[in-house]
Amino acid sequence: MTAPLAHPEIVRMEAIDKRFPGVHALRSVSFDLRAGEVHALMGENGAGKSTLMKCLSGVYTPDGGRILVAGQEASLPNPKAAQDLGIGIIHQELALMKDLTVAQNIWIGREPRQSFGRVDEGKLNADAAALFAQMNVSMNPTAPVEGLTIARQQMVEIAKALSHRSRVLIMDEPTAALNDAEIAELFAIIRGLKAEGVGIVYISHKMDEIRRISDRVTVMRDGGYVGTVEAATTPIETIIAMMVGRALTDETPEIPDLEHAETALEVRGIRRGKELRDVSFSLRKGEILGFAGLMGAGRTEVARAIFGADPRDAGEIIVHGRHVKIASPGDAVRAGIGYLSEDRKHFGLALGMDVRANVAMASLTRYADRLGRIDEGKLGEIAKDYIATLRIRTPSDRQEVRLLSGGNQQKVVIAKWLLRDCDILIFDEPTRGIDVGAKAEIYRLLQDLAAQGKAIIVISSELPEVLRLSHRIAVMCEGRLTGFLPGGAATTQEEIMHLATLRPTLAEAHA
Ligand SMILES: Nc1ncnc2c1ncn2[C@@H]1O[C@H](COP(=O)(O)OP(=O)(O)OP(=O)(O)O)[C@@H](O)[C@H]1O
Ligand SMILES: [Mg+2]
Structure with missing residues (x-):
């Protein structure tokens, strides 16, 4: 025998x-x-990454080509066959059963049984605990999955894959919804798995992660293979050029002088329990106000309070100088406020309907005549326009949204809100899961909207994005606004982090 490679x-x-x-x-x-x-x-979004990995994990059967596992040609007609060969996948959309416990999810369909066929809950939980111990993660196996954060749910998925003795673990955009601390924890688990010889396929749009965690990078474009490079020695620009097939020009734009611009939105003293403590700010026409802060700082809560999605204990909202009563999203939309929520899957899309219908959904009345008949031709034109500007990868505007790739579904939600003619637009994590090329497109679009006089709020957890996009930055910590900073090159990430960790004093917290 020769020595192992x-x-x-x-x-x-x-x-x-x-x-x-x-x-x-x-x-x-x-x-x-x-x-x-x-x-x-x-x-890029729609390049074929998820599809390729679904072929490897037995979800799809390829029409051509072959797959070798440990040197042997493998037939992978279904996910079970792939699992049996030690191939595990954590999908872009997590797929745990919310009503079951952590341990029940891991061993679903393979529960250890006592004599008489009853599930051996004790062994079930102990086996799950052993997996988490192996991963160096503390997790209660009997906790219901409902109520776990996305990061914790992912750990359950990883444990489930390990339970199948996976030699191959595919992670499809695992960090899309994680904060920095959670990402660090995930990377520690990944390093542990590496050390045990597990091979990991890592799909991500976050360029900074590639250097941190990967050894090699394979790039796909338009369903084709572009190339494979070493992560440590290949400049990020090279990888981006391989991905988009064109040079990206994305210099930081000038910040407009808005001193004399009219105030579009004024928020005074919004409170809700401990989540929002006296939040006040104003937003001018043509301004992009970025909201930065750690996860849980209250940024989404501010957006939801303004949009009428959550009740408030106190606080006034003034739109174009007039007090408006906002008790529901309907009230907000009538006041000209639009909100692209961070949870797009649940609030943003009708997955079974086509791209055209989804884009037009929020604006249908504008394309109806006096008898309520919809001008379908016009709708089609508009949908095609957005498909082109946002580079939504779809065979046509009549494709069902559920058949689009993850990132392209998100672009459809963005198109929907862009079309709806709101004066004030709130974007919550607008580029989550979106590829670098399309990100630049979306930044340009937001800038154009601002230049047209829209007032825009952008919530983002990516500091480079906040700095790149905002004319002014509002920073929050634990439900309070802790300060404002200028956008662009005038501010550093450190300055934002300082304000983002400026916790209220203990006395205040108990007040
Ligand atoms: N079941 C399906 N039916 C029809 N088309 C599909 C199906 N699954 C994927 N596609 C199409 O195949 C192409 C590749 O999609 P895939 O999901 O692999 O992209 P991706 O690289 O993972 O993109 P993203 O970064 O947005 O997740 C897309 O054009 C997508 O719309
Ligand atoms: Mg994908």
């Missing part, structure tokens, strides 16, 4: 082809994975 190849995918009606999703794509490496898979 330093990096034995555990997976090889050769010339994989996959078509869906109207979409050639994978064109002869190759990919390989070594034991103990993190192999990042990158590409």
